[in-house]
Amino acid sequence: AQSVAQPEDQVNVAEGNPLTVKCTYSVSGNPYLFWYVQYPNRGLQFLLKYITGDNLVKGSYGFEAEFNKSQTSFHLKKPSALVSDSALYFCAVRDRTGGKLIFGQGTELSVKP
Amino acid sequence: ETGVTQTPRHLVMGMTNKKSLKCEQHLGHNAMYWYKQSAKKPLELMFVYNFKEQTENNSVPSRFSPECPNSSHLFLHLHTLQPEDSALYLCASSQVTRDSSTSTDTQYFGPGTRLTVL
Numbered sequence: 187a188q189s190v191a192q193p194e195d196q197v198n199v200a201e202g203n204p205l206t207v208k209c210t211y212s213v214s215g216n217p218y219l220f221w222y223v224q225y226p227n228r229g230l231q232f233l234l235k236y237i238t239g240d241n242l243v244k245g246s247y248g249f250e251a252e253f254n255k256s257q258t259s260f261h262l263k264k265p266s267a268l269v270s271d272s273a274l275y276f277c278a279v280r281d282r283t284g285g286k287l288i289f290g291q292g293t294e295l296s297v298k299p
Numbered sequence: 300e301t302g303v304t305q306t307p308r309h310l311v312m313g314m315t316n317k318k319s320l321k322c323e324q325h326l327g328h329n330a331m332y333w334y335k336q337s338a339k340k341p342l343e344l345m346f347v348y349n350f351k352e353q354t355e356n357n358s359v360p361s362r363f364s365p366e367c368p369n370s371s372h373l374f375l376h377l378h379t380l381q382p383e384d385s386a387l388y389l390c391a392s393s394q395v396t397r398d399s400s401t402s403t404d405t406q407y408f409g410p411g412t413r414l415t416v417l
Contacts, residue, residue: 190341228306230388231301235405286344286347286357288341
């Protein structure tokens, strides 16, 4: 069965510092991996996805994520955090046989000035 | 902003009421989804429509009834709900291929309807 884990409920970062939001997954075969962001009172916005190829994926708003097959991880990163990055971040995984998209429980990112 | 709109944005209803949530996508997609988002819980997939056909009903109680009249519109009809049904209901759409193994179908979400059941 597919599953996604986001081990941290909350991540606190100072503005200008690098940020990492962690995600690990379990899926049969090679996965499709996604990151979404949710601002207060809004729906989820697509940030980036990994399909195949280069393990480092670049997405919207300066975010990137690194696919690590051996560690079954897909951590979200940004070199320099902004206060406006404060939001709820969701990792999601889907297998390549047409299974449904499975979301993690979300990580709340708080960036302080 | 994402090309997926939902109405109403907020809804308060009693347990005996009947109401409907509406979703419309302007992206030309052929698949639409309903999700339930409750506090401190992962998103729960409720229903999936591919090419206007319902392909997934994720053990959702019958008090939730979906309707997909065409590929651009999706409804969620609500009746005799319970207070625990209070949540944010999100609609999403994506473009899928008939060969699901090749479909990367990024899902695009609407802003959600915040439902409160009294």
